[in-house]
Amino acid sequence: MSTMPAPLLSLVDVTRTFGGVQALSGVSLDVAAGRITGVIGPNGAGKTTLFNVITGAYTPTAGEIYLDGARLTGLKPYQIARAGIARTFQNIRLFSSMSVWEHLLVAQRHDGSVFGRLLPAGLARSKAGREAEKALVFFGLEKVRDRPARELPYGTQRKVEMARALTANPRLLLLDEPIAGMSHEEADELRHLLMRLRADGLTILLIEHDMTFVMNLCDRIHVLDFGRQIAHGTPEAVRTDPAVLDAYLGADT
Amino acid sequence: MISTYHAALLADSGILMLGALSVYIILATGQLSLGNAGFMGIGAYLASYLTVEAGLPLTLALVLSALAAGMVGIVIGFPALRLRGIYLAMATLGFGEMVRSFFLNFEPMGGAGGFSGMVHVSVGYIWLWAGGILVLVTLLERSRLWLEIRATHDDETAASLVGLNTTATKIGAFGFGAAVAAVAGGLFAHHHVYIEPANFGFDRSIELVLAVILGGSTVAPGALVGAVLLVLLPETLRFLADWRLAAFGTLLVLVLLVRRQGILDRGLFRALTFRRQAS
Numbered sequence: 330m331s332t333m334p335a336p337l338l339s340l341v342d343v344t345r346t347f348g349g350v351q352a353l354s355g356v357s358l359d360v361a362a363g364r365i366t367g368v369i370g371p372n373g374a375g376k377t378t379l380f381n382v383i384t385g386a387y388t389p390t391a392g393e394i395y396l397d398g399a400r401l402t403g404l405k406p407y408q409i410a411r412a413g414i415a416r417t418f419q420n421i422r423l424f425s426s427m428s429v430w431e432h433l434l435v436a437q438r439h440d441g442s443v444f445g446r447l448l449p450a451g452l453a454r455s456k457a458g459r460e461a462e463k464a465l466v467f468f469g470l471e472k473v474r475d476r477p478a479r480e481l482p483y484g485t486q487r488k489v490e491m492a493r494a495l496t497a498n499p500r501l502l503l504l505d506e507p508i509a510g511m512s513h514e515e516a517d518e519l520r521h522l523l524m525r526l527r528a529d530g531l532t533i534l535l536i537e538h539d540m541t542f543v544m545n546l547c548d549r550i551h552v553l554d555f556g557r558q559i560a561h562g563t564p565e566a567v568r569t570d571p572a573v574l575d576a577y578l579g580a581d582t
Numbered sequence: 583m584i585s586t587y588h589a590a591l592l593a594d595s596g597i598l599m600l601g602a603l604s605v606y607i608i609l610a611t612g613q614l615s616l617g618n619a620g621f622m623g624i625g626a627y628l629a630s631y632l633t634v635e636a637g638l639p640l641t642l643a644l645v646l647s648a649l650a651a652g653m654v655g656i657v658i659g660f661p662a663l664r665l666r667g668i669y670l671a672m673a674t675l676g677f678g679e680m681v682r683s684f685f686l687n688f689e690p691m692g693g694a695g696g697f698s699g700m701v702h703v704s705v706g707y708i709w710l711w712a713g714g715i716l717v718l719v720t721l722l723e724r725s726r727l728w729l730e731i732r733a734t735h736d737d738e739t740a741a742s743l744v745g746l747n748t749t750a751t752k753i754g755a756f757g758f759g760a761a762v763a764a765v766a767g768g769l770f771a772h773h774h775v776y777i778e779p780a781n782f783g784f785d786r787s788i789e790l791v792l793a794v795i796l797g798g799s800t801v802a803p804g805a806l807v808g809a810v811l812l813v814l815l816p817e818t819l820r821f822l823a824d825w826r827l828a829a830f831g832t833l834l835v836l837v838l839l840v841r842r843q844g845i846l847d848r849g850l851f852r853a854l855t856f857r858r859q860a861s
């Protein structure tokens with residue numbers, strides 16, 4: 330077990346309450362660099378809240394979050410994004426006025442200088458244009474390049490969200506239920522894309538309800554229930570953990 | 583040469599278009615300002631002071647007024663961050679009235695009696711500014727910066743989570759919009775060669791918003807369409823005599839019912855300019 334790579338993301342005793350609800354209570358976890366880590370748990374377990382406190386959408390009530398040793402707690406969402414964390418949303422959040430292509434330009438920071446930002450966006454020969462083209466091809470979105478993103482089928486919209494996140498060139502990618510609304514074939518195709526990203530060194534943290542998908546893809550899994558972490562480990566260890574079986578059986582009946 | 587009557591209409595359209603653009607720029611970030619007549623007033627009074635009292639050339643006076651009003655716009659942009667929709671509209675309306683009543687009581691520049699002494703400018707000069715700024719904003723709309731503005735408009739939370747500083751975007755838009763409004767005000771003052779606080783009341787602010795909503799609120803040239811319509815329609819409806827305002831109101835309601843985004847939108851503008859979507 331001494332081969333565990335250093336953690337890219339660390340949560341230390343993170344708590345978040347909403348009124349009386351403890352959406353997260355005392356969650357500590359490490360996300361290993363270059364691996365795919367899963368977060369599972371019954372509905373309302375606090376999974377999305379976990380993503381929201383990591384990205385700064387919500388501030389934690391208590392606890393600390395570090396990215397590669399640097400403290401994230403207290404930073405604004407856009408600062409955390411620029412530090413290298415990109416995400417997708419459980420209830421898709423695409424920009425209503427934008428085409429797919431525009432989504433692939435908007436999050437890029439390659440031409441971030443004041444003058445660079447005043448130039449026409451995404452010219453074919455610019456760095457931004459090339460990056461956008463790469464993401465377009467990677468997710469197979471060439472045919473819908475100029476379509477308004479919000480008019481596309483659900484599964485395609487999820488791909489646009491992932492492509493937008495990737496164009497920000499993140500170190501850590503957070504995916505909230507990436508295959509919800511996708512066909513079986515699409516989900517399988519996505520699994521291969523995510524494995525390619527991992528092979529390229531990207532660190533991924535993903536929430537997913539589909540157990541087969543999670544167990545086949547993730548290197549490690551963390552299980553939440555009522556805001557607490559009740560188990561973590563390899564897929565095999567988590568699958569047979571009595572606490573996990575209990576939580577899922579409890580939730581189903 | 584065009585007649586003085588037509589020249590006046592043309593000048594009015596140019597000035598109104600600039601005022602409408604100032605609203606459009608702020609609206610592009612999702613903020614509705616009903617106080618842009620206030621920025622216009624600041625520009626009108628400051629530019630007039632600079633040319634009449636300080637003897638500066640008009641172009642320099644306009645640039646300085648734009649910078650000063652831009653600064654005021656940025657200051658207004660901060661509290662505006664905390665407000666949305668109808669509340670922001672009311673607060674900016676309050677700002678406009680504040681500016682108007684300031685000049686009402688500002689005796690050094692005539693107070694309620696108004697201020698004069700400006701040298702009349704040509705229509706050509708007005709349209710040099712109006713056309714220049716319209717082209718500038720239209721070009722800016724193809725930039726990365728404008729994508730950030732649209733993201734902020736569409737979904738502010740998502741925009742910040744993809745790494746965009748939406749606070750800077752919204753405040754910057756207020757500054758830029760205020761500067762453009764000030765140029766409109768300065769030109770207004772030097773076209774009419776007489777200004778009074780009532781020129782910059784809230785009915786003026788409404789007129790600017792109306793031009794944007796009517797002409798098209800998703801592309802900059804919409805401001806041009808709206809301004810020309812608002813200036814020309816009342817003239818062409820003159821044969822209706824006392825009924826022309828009623829007819830004008832009916833037309834407005836009809837346009838909004840049929841085309842909520844205004845007459846010109848992204849699709850139509852692209853078709854008219856034979857351009858493929860940003861590529």
Ligand SMILES: Nc1ncnc2c1ncn2[C@@H]1O[C@H](COP(=O)(O)OP(=O)(O)OP(=O)(O)O)[C@@H](O)[C@H]1O
Pocket residue numbers: 347350351352370371372373374375376377378379419
């Ligand atoms: N903004 C909020 N205000 C109040 N309560 C909230 C808020 N966000 C989440 N909660 C509560 O926190 C708890 C955890 O919610 P969360 O969305 O994180 O669950 P989840 O594990 O993502 O569930 P699901 O699988 O259904 O997506 C729930 O009880 C939820 O009602």
Ligand SMILES: [Mg+2]
Pocket residue numbers: 376377378419
């Ligand atoms: Mg969730």
